[in-house]
Amino acid sequence: MIQAFHLYAHRPRKKRFFALVICLLPALNAAAQRYANRSVLADGDWRKISVPRAGVYRISVQQLQAWGLAAEGKPSAAVRLFGSGGAMIPEDNAIPRPDDLPETAIAVADGGDGILNGTDYILFYAPGPLRWRYAAGAWEHQRHLYADSTVYFITLGSGGSRITQDPAGPAVNTFQQDYDYREVYETDRHNILSGGREWFGDRFSSLPEDALVRKYPIVIPDNLSEAVLKVRAAARSSSAVKFDISAGGQVLGTLYPPPVPGNIFDTYASTASGAYPVGPAAVFTISFAGNASAQGWLDYYTVEGRAPLRLPATGALLFRDGKDTGPGSIKGFAIMGADESTRVWDVSDPLQPVQVPAILINNELRFSREAEKLREFVAFRPGGFPRRIISGRLRTRICTGRRRRRCSSSARRHSSRRQKNWRHGEGNTPG
Ligand SMILES: [Ca+2]
Numbered sequence: 001m002i003q004a005f006h007l008y009a010h011r012p013r014k015k016r017f018f019a020l021v022i023c024l025l026p027a028l029n030a031a032a033q034r035y036a037n038r039s040v041l042a043d044g045d046w047r048k049i050s051v052p053r054a055g056v057y058r059i060s061v062q063q064l065q066a067w068g069l070a071a072e073g074k075p076s077a078a079v080r081l082f083g084s085g086g087a088m089i090p091e092d093n094a095i096p097r098p099d100d101l102p103e104t105a106i107a108v109a110d111g112g113d114g115i116l117n118g119t120d121y122i123l124f125y126a127p128g129p130l131r132w133r134y135a136a137g138a139w140e141h142q143r144h145l146y147a148d149s150t151v152y153f154i155t156l157g158s159g160g161s162r163i164t165q166d167p168a169g170p171a172v173n174t175f176q177q178d179y180d181y182r183e184v185y186e187t188d189r190h191n192i193l194s195g196g197r198e199w200f201g202d203r204f205s206s207l208p209e210d211a212l213v214r215k216y217p218i219v220i221p222d223n224l225s226e227a228v229l230k231v232r233a234a235a236r237s238s239s240a241v242k243f244d245i246s247a248g249g250q251v252l253g254t255l256y257p258p259p260v261p262g263n264i265f266d267t268y269a270s271t272a273s274g275a276y277p278v279g280p281a282a283v284f285t286i287s288f289a290g291n292a293s294a295q296g297w298l299d300y301y302t303v304e305g306r307a308p309l310r311l312p313a314t315g316a317l318l319f320r321d322g323k324d325t326g327p328g329s330i331k332g333f334a335i336m337g338a339d340e341s342t343r344v345w346d347v348s349d350p351l352q353p354v355q356v357p358a359i360l361i362n363n364e365l366r367f368s369r370e371a372e373k374l375r376e377f378v379a380f381r382p383g384g385f386p387r388r389i390i391s392g393r394l395r396t397r398i399c400t401g402r403r404r405r406r407c408s409s410s411a412r413r414h415s416s417r418r419q420k421n422w423r424h425g426e427g428n429t430p431g
Pocket residue numbers: 109110111112113114115116117118120
């Protein structure tokens with residue numbers, strides 16, 4: 001493009017404009033080709049389901065029937081699940097994102113007859129709207145700004161994508177028995193700037209509707225080691241304030257968000273965060289102190305540590321290990337509390353999970369996996385999954401190209417209503 005401007009610099013402005021358009025045409029054409037010609041939702045009978053968090057979900061043939069999908073007697077390959085997994089698309093338009101709905105591979109338990117009937121069911125993995133990133137030896141969570149559940153679309157057709165099993169894993173000498181545990185508590189209750197993407201949870205102040213001291217439960221699995229409590233908070237005050245973080249009657253640490261001047265073009269509020277080793281306490285306390293008009297907000301807290309690889313009595317165990325990944329790395333894992341029915345999926349690619357071959361030795365399920373990159377796994381028994389799958393009849397719409405905006409409009413309206421409902425007048429001057 002730069003060469004074109006130089007080449008025609010002496011020509012009239014209109015001719016230069018046409019030259020620029022001609023030069024841009026190939027790029028515009030390439031961009032247009034990124035879109036699918038036709039959405040998968042344009043044909044067929046669909047149902048929309050949503051899941052609130054990461055996990056393995058189970059849908060029985062009876063449930064499909066109850067939703068009005070005549071699965072009974074159909075070939076097992078008929079069930080197809082579509083959805084991107086629910087992560088926020090990049091804010092940078094230059095970063096590629098999926099066009100239309102990609103298919104998610106599922107597992108079908110059909111009893112071996114290839115037909116959907118009786119007590120048959122399907123299983124699928126959903127990563128949920130909350131995402132985590134591992135960088136510089138630490139985990140960072142990314143809360144979805146516009147959704148609190150992940151939506152999938154299910155239909156009956158043919159040739160559905162299925163979870164496959166990998167061949168035996170590489171040989172290893174040791175099998176680790178722990179993993180990186182991580183949990184986060186974060187709510188969107190206050191948008192202190194009445195706009196933007198930064199939302200906060202509980203408010204601390206002397207106002208009757210607020211509190212200066214709040215208690216929070218800490219869910220720490222049994223035998224969690226290296227447990228760390230991370231807290232981020234914000235405050236708006238013209239003088240010094242502090243948040244004391246304590247557990248079991250002992251102060252773990254104190255956050256000191258700096259005072260803000262209160263001028264219209266200055267920082268509205270300041271933030272502070274800290275990480276504290278924590279024991280197996282049931283609750284921790286945040287105590288806010290400042291002048292009578294000072295305000296504080298909890299942003300989030302996380303609990304991280306190393307947890308034993310033990311399968312829960314119900315539900316699934318989601319696990320990963322951020323340590324020692326890289327070229328040539330191989331890891332072995334041993335999951336306690338397993339039985340013959342226990343399965344392990346490598347869900348690093350949520351659209352195409354892979355069943356990992358594993359060996360059961362005295363209720364300990366062992367498997368190994370190449371660890372050049374960070375991998376996410378889920379172990380489970382094919383029973384005891386979250387039952388709360390919300391379903392609604394889908395009004396089929398085409399969702400590609402220029403019509404994408406129309407299809408996402410209802411989601412945007414929901415998001416706008418949610419933000420409007422939560423907006424508060426937070427005051428214009430710091431305390
Ligand atoms: Ca069957």
